[in-house]
Amino acid sequence: MKISVIGAGNVGATCADEIARRELANEVILLDIKEGISEGKALDLWQTAPVNIYDTRVIGTTNDYSMTANSDVVIITSGLPRKPGMSRDDLISTNAGIVKAVTENVIKHSPDTIILMVANPLDVMSYCAFLTSKLPSNKVFGMAGILDTARFRAFLASEINCSPKDIQAMLLGGHGDTMVPLPRYTTVSGIPVTEFVDGERLTAIIDRTKKGGGEIVKLMGTSAWYAPAAGVAQMVEAIVRDQKRIFPVCSWLTGEYGLNEVYMGVPVVLGKGGIEKIIELKLNNDELELVKNSAGAVKEVMTIYDNMNK
Numbered sequence: 001m002k003i004s005v006i007g008a009g010n011v012g013a014t015c016a017d018e019i020a021r022r023e024l025a026n027e028v029i030l031l032d033i034k035e036g037i038s039e040g041k042a043l044d045l046w047q048t049a050p051v052n053i054y055d056t057r058v059i060g061t062t063n064d065y066s067m068t069a070n071s072d073v074v075i076i077t078s079g080l081p082r083k084p085g086m087s088r089d090d091l092i093s094t095n096a097g098i099v100k101a102v103t104e105n106v107i108k109h110s111p112d113t114i115i116l117m118v119a120n121p122l123d124v125m126s127y128c129a130f131l132t133s134k135l136p137s138n139k140v141f142g143m144a145g146i147l148d149t150a151r152f153r154a155f156l157a158s159e160i161n162c163s164p165k166d167i168q169a170m171l172l173g174g175h176g177d178t179m180v181p182l183p184r185y186t187t188v189s190g191i192p193v194t195e196f197v198d199g200e201r202l203t204a205i206i207d208r209t210k211k212g213g214g215e216i217v218k219l220m221g222t223s224a225w226y227a228p229a230a231g232v233a234q235m236v237e238a239i240v241r242d243q244k245r246i247f248p249v250c251s252w253l254t255g256e257y258g259l260n261e262v263y264m265g266v267p268v269v270l271g272k273g274g275i276e277k278i279i280e281l282k283l284n285n286d287e288l289e290l291v292k293n294s295a296g297a298v299k300e301v302m303t304i305y306d307n308m309n310k
Contacts, residue, residue: 002026015077019236029068031067038062042059065105068105068106069110096308114140122175130252138273139273141250145247146235146249160188162188167187170267178298179294180287242271251275259295264291
């Protein structure tokens with residue numbers, strides 16, 4: 001089993017660390033365009049193997065995609081964060097160029113791989129990789145829902161003063177302010193969350209979840225990496241161990257929830273084939289309206305990308 005991580009920044013390097021620690025592959029390739037960065041981080045990670053007791057070999061390379069050949073899974077974290085004065089269109093244009101080039105190089109050496117997108121804007125970058133790779137849609141998808149539900153569950157655990165292990169939650173929609181947490185599908189050891197948290201506090205927690213990434217950026221001046229990397233590793237584990245886990249995943253929809261040709265977070269069964277099934281929840285009218293609004297917002301960003309390529 002071989003897994004490649006493209007981008008050796010905070011998220012990418014931490015992904016490689018999580019995957020190696022869990023021994024999800026024989027070999028993890030860490031690739032970056034900056035000379036020596038991936039080699040140095042990979043060497044540092046490999047030197048933790050005797051301490052953390054794992055066999056996965058972590059190897060770094062500078063822009064040599066031949067090292068990624070025959071990867072079973074490729075994780076794309078490459079891209080730039082939005083900077084002051086940069087418009088949304090600028091960010092899409094810059095990162096789409098990066099993701100397109102990365103995807104072309106990945107497919108050249110691993111034509112049957114599974115692509116797991118982490119770069120932002122997540123929904124449209126998944127779309128970019130799908131169009132570029134020409135892979136089936138079940139093999140190109142994004143990590144966002146696990147991160148968003150993790151934030152929701154963590155905030156609820158703090159509010160209720162209970163273990164986050166006992167909280168299960170589901171959300172749908174785009175990765176960002178239009179995501180749709182579903183309190184009706186949120187439980188604490190099987191007990192509806194509304195038995196523990198009143199409506200006003202639940203609304204406040206949902207709002208905090210939607211802005212969870214921004215909260216961390218304000219505190220640190222940069223985006224999160226521990227929780228995103230943990231979410232990636234959980235998805236990779238479901239794939240390589242064929243666990244059939246049910247996760248919210250940024251997926252290509254072709255009629256599900258009444259939505260067509262849009263990448264958006266929905267619950268799926270994740271196994272060795274990638275997305276093995278998209279699960280359609282029975283939403284009430286209010287929930288469905290929120291999902292459709294979120295899809296509309298994602299479509300707007302996808303249209304910006306489409307117009308850039310005309």
